[in-house]
Amino acid sequence: MPNITFILPDESIKVVDAIDGDSVMQTAVDNDIEEITADCGGSCSCATCHCIIDDAWIDKVGTADEAETAVMESAIEMTPNSRLSCQIKVTDALEGLIVHVPESEW
Numbered sequence: 653m654p655n656i657t658f659i660l661p662d663e664s665i666k667v668v669d670a671i672d673g674d675s676v677m678q679t680a681v682d683n684d685i686e687e688i689t690a691d692c693g694g695s696c697s698c699a700t701c702h703c704i705i706d707d708a709w710i711d712k713v714g715t716a717d718e719a720e721t722a723v724m725e726s727a728i729e730m731t732p733n734s735r736l737s738c739q740i741k742v743t744d745a746l747e748g749l750i751v752h753v754p755e756s757e758w
């Protein structure tokens with residue numbers, strides 16, 4: 653059961669246990685991270701699960717593909733490490749992952 657560290661907009665830190673196979677979005681929702689509302693339920697169409705992967709982790713997590721980028725570009729202010737958390741699957745390889753949660757744009 654990997655743990656994920658979420659750094660919230662006020663810089664507070666929330667370390668949570670994640671379930672292997674869940675998405676990072678589901679992990680955030682299950683742990684009451686309110687900024688991630690995940691309005692489309694994980695179908696890569698709303699961008700309300702936007703997160704920013706810590707620099708130390710972006711190579712392992714990978715950057716957004718074309719479809720994910722298109723959704724983000726139409727809805728939010730993207731950064732180079734921006735991802736839709738519903739598109740990141742939790743695996744043991746992500747033990748210790750650090751995710752920055754931006755201020756909600758909704």
Ligand code: FES
Nearest residue numbers: 692694697699738
């Ligand atoms: S939950 Fe809608 S794009 Fe991720």
